[in-house]
Amino acid sequence: MRRRAAALAVPFSAVLLAVTSCGAIPEDWRTPAFMRSDEPELDERLPTVTGEVGEEPNVEFPDIAPPGEQLSGVVHRGGDGEGALVRSDDMIVADIVDYQWTGEGEAEKTNSTYETGTPVLLELAQMNEDLTASLADQPLGSRVVFVFPAQDPAEAASMGQPSPAPGDSVSVLDIRERFGRGDIVDGEQTTDGGEDGLPTAPDAGHDRPAISIPEDTDPPSDLESVQLIEGDGPEVEAEQQLVVQYTGVTWNDGEVFDSTWDRGGAPATFPIGAGQVIEGWDEGLVGQKVGSRVMLVIPEDLAYGDAAAESGSPEGTLVFVVDILGAVDAPPAPEEGASPSPEAG
Secondary structure, three states: OOOOOOOOOOHHHHHHHHHHHHOOOOHHHOOOOOOOOOOOOOOOOOOEEEOOOOOOOEEEOOOOOOOOOOEEEEEEOOOOOOOOEOOOOOEEEEEEEEEEEEEOOEEEEEEEHHHHOOOEEEEHHHOOHHHHOOOOOOEOOOEEEEEEOOOOHHHHHHOOOOOOOOOEEEEEEEEEEEEOOOOOOOOOOOOOEOHHHOOEOOOOOOOOOOOEOOOOOOOOOOOEEEEEEOOOOOEOOOOOEEEEEEEEEEOOOOOEEEEHHHHOOOOEEEEOOOOOOOHHHHHHHOOOEOOOEEEEEEOHHHOOOOOHHHHOOOOOOEEEEEEEEEEEOOOOOOOOOOOOOOOOO
16 A cells, blocks of 8 residues: 655665665674674764754764764663564664764764754664664664765766765664554544444454445445544654554445555654555545544545556445554655755665
8 A cells, every 4th residue: 555655855765765775784794793682882983972862962073083983872771661672673762863974073063853843763673783773772762873884986977976075974864753563543432433334444453454344335435434443643744654564455345445454553754744654544544533433434536546457456335444553744745946855776
């Protein structure tokens, strides 16, 4: 049900794209000085990061040349608590502040989600282990600093990318929230649906819901939305990135054609209200509250249309049960004339 989101215009995500696409960090980026989360001391070449997590950090750069190696370290470990530890295959919501480290004690801030008010959503399962090592097993509220060496100009040119800026890039990442396998919305399901000839979907807990289509009943001609659990979070806005669990069945036979639970219960993420999913999702989920479980009955014209079979998509009226786990604002568009984020093939 989702399409890949656009690249994020921050150095951390540029590195993420590179290692996801190419499968490995270049050997000359690896270093024994890479500081893993269980080591008590930070590499002395890392910038000094202070301030409260949840506010933009203060970053001081040492009077040394940029190290030209990948380094990282946990500069603040958040509070402990059940369910609060980040797992290696989680999605996390994080604030990121980026710098370009150009010389001894010299750096320029290039990006701050604290300034834009748009934290980023990162899928750790899509990242190389060398990047996730300092994020996995950290509690929410932790702060991690990364140093990335500049890409080789010749390599960038060979891949059709802009020439990289001189010096190392530095990213300070604050972990705000996590979503993981088996997550569902909180709250008691107050109805199973079923009114006015609509399907039913009893609460299945941490498992795929069983959606039952009423017998000898024609599907509704209009989009129907039934709130099975009413969330208490903010309303979903168009162009946000949603994090959801979902199951979809076809009205004509009640068969499941897609479900996050069939992929190990790993939540899905996609932009909503931006024309990147079927119309019934855009119309039915924008305005719902985060924390809600919603049943959507989507007529054919708001699903895959009468040409669904030609594209291998499910035909006719579709029924979904969706848990809205989170909604994250999209980052602002790059300024006119700004260089695009590099991507790797």
